[in-house]
Amino acid sequence: MRIIVLIMAITASVAATAFQHSATPSFLLPTRSARTVPFRATANDDEYPSYSSAIRRRSLMTMMAGGGGGFFSDLFGKSDGNNAANAYIGGNINSGKGPTNEVVKTVNGMRLRRLGGSDIIVSELGLGTQRWVSTDFNAPSKEDVFKFMDYAILDHGVNLIDTAEQYPIPSDGKNAKEGDSELVIGEWMKTRGLDKGEGRKKVVIASKITGGRNVTPKNIKKDCAGSLQRLRTDYIDIYQLHWPARYSPQSNWGQSLAYNLDSDKSPYWRGMGGPTSFEELCLAMQELIDEGKIRGWGLCNDNAYGLTGCTRTAMGLGVTPPCSIQGDFSLIDRKSEENGVAEAASPFNENVGFMAYNTLAGGMLTGKYMDRPAAVDNDDRAKVIEAMNNPRGRHDEFGWGRTLYRYRTDAATEAIADYNKIAKDAGVSLTELSMRWCRQRTLVTTSLVGHSNMKQLQESIKYFTKSNPLPERTMLDIDVSCGLLVSVRILENIAT
Known part of the structure; x- marks a missing residue:
């Protein structure tokens, strides 16, 4: 047995070395122009060798270990072909077009980045639509959002609109109904000639299926069809799960990240066959891709386990992996940098883009609640x-x-006060500091920002089209402030 294992190890090592120094089959690697440096427009393998090597290693191991007759599968016995994990699905598998977050081009001062390893290119600022035509006291109307899209997309380089079948929130079922946000976007695209053909390519639409137990292969297909009908288009660029298709503490927007075993084993999750598996999820999304109904897919309000579960399962199945994960992220909510998402999403690992929302923490990072509490x-x-x-x-x-x-916790309000001082020292507003900080984090591909009026949108675009980054000293001051605050809290807890 030891001899067999040794032979296997030597064989894998020799094969890997040969693979890295030989002409790699085109079907396993992205084109040369796609193997580029993150945050650059062009580069070559010598400038960014680690990414290219990582792609080659993953391709080799997939080829050797895959269900379609790979080296190790042949060695340990062939599959009977009935196991989903050994299935192979055709279609446009866009997982190796290049490293996530690389800047592909700039339009009217707005940088556009690659989303994951896909061929989907998104602006650093995306339009968040949760409150569009909702019943909120200051919700933008249909006329308002038409002006938003005209200004941002037609004139200022923004190309990404993020929505969901459940938007707007809040809705009352009369004046505002679920699905109305998609209807408004679809009507705007139709009237502007952006619903099909070359015009459609100017807009990147991300929508979401309501998550949880709603996520089944049947509902993925049915709900996607509903979104397509409301959006009046033939395809959705990025189709996302609004919440994980399983129990996860991440799905409560971070109110508590404690994993609760009792919640996971509850009848809601474990009854009726249990959660939708990663295999079923990946195969259902691939079916939509094969049918031309979506270009790529992603996750929302998920964590590193869900991200790697999906990417690794897709790799084993030979289908398209998720190209994005969307999450709550701001100066006072950095969990995605701390809980493994940033590491997992890296171009050197799963190569998945990150779409940040609530970058202003629901308005707290505008500073308007500093003088008088909520x-x-x-x-x-x-x-x-x-x-x-x-x-x-x-x-x-x-x-x-x-x-x-x-x-609005004590720690959050103290941090906001500190960040406001740093912003003043840097000669910018707290709002600008918060947005530009997100833009510069290596995790973030795009920031999804909601606006109540045109003035807010104009300010956002101004911040996202500034060519100069925040000074390194300012970025360091922010991190030092965050670290000191955490240390103080730890000492206070020990003392009490």
Whole structure:
């Protein structure tokens, strides 16, 4: 047995060496022009050898270990072909077009980056649509969002719109209904001639199927068809799961990241066959790709386990892996850099793009709540009534205020005060600091920002088209401030 294992190891080593120094089959590797340096427009293998080597190693191991007659599968016995893990699906498998986050081009000052290893290129600023035509007190109307899209997409280099079948939120079923956000986007694309042909290529549409137990192969197909009908288009560029198709502490937007075993074993998840498997999910998404209904797919409100589970399963099946993961990310919510998502998504690992939302922490990072607490936190009854009658934003509404309390903890409010001082030292507003900080994090491909009015959108575009980055000193001050705050909190907990 030891001799067999030794022979296997030597064979794999020799094959890997030969593979890296020989002409690699074109079907296993991206084209030369795609093997480029992240954050650059062009490069060659000598400039970025690690990415190319990683692609070759993964391709080799997939070829040797894959279900389609690979070296190790032949050695340990062939499959009967009935196991989903040994299936092979054809289609456009866009997993090796280049490294995620590389800057492909600049349009009107707006940089466009590669999303994952796909051929989908997205602007660094994306339009978030959760509140479009909703029942929120300051929700933008249909006329407003038409102007948003005209200004951002037709004139200022933005190409990404992120929506969901469940948007707008909140909705009342009368004045605003689920699906209305997609309807408005579809109507705008139709009236602007962007619903098909060359015009359609100017817009990247990301939409989402409602997650949880709703995610089944049948519903993936049915819900995607519904979104396509509302959007009035033949395909969705990025189709995402709004929440994981399994229990995950990440699916509650980070209110608590503690894994609860009782929640996972509850009848909701374990009944009726249990959660949809990674295999079923990957095969269902590949079917949509084969049918030309989506170009790529991704995850939302998931974690490193879900990301690698999907990418590794797709690799084993020979189907298209997810090209993106979307998550809550801001100066005061860095969990995706700390819980393994940034490492997993790296171009050297799973090569998946990251779409950040809530980059302003529900408005907390605009600074408008610094002088007077949100209504839900205020002990002064008169000021609570005043705030509720004239809300500054969602934190002054009791429903949203309770949902978004994670942005108003003692640690968060202290951090916001520190970041505001750093912003003043840098000569920028807290809002600008927050947005440009996100833009410069190596994890982030694009930031999805919601706007209530045109002035806010104009400011966002101004920040995202500034060619000069925030100074290294400012970025360091932010990280030092964050580290010191964490240390102080640890010491306080020890003392008490």
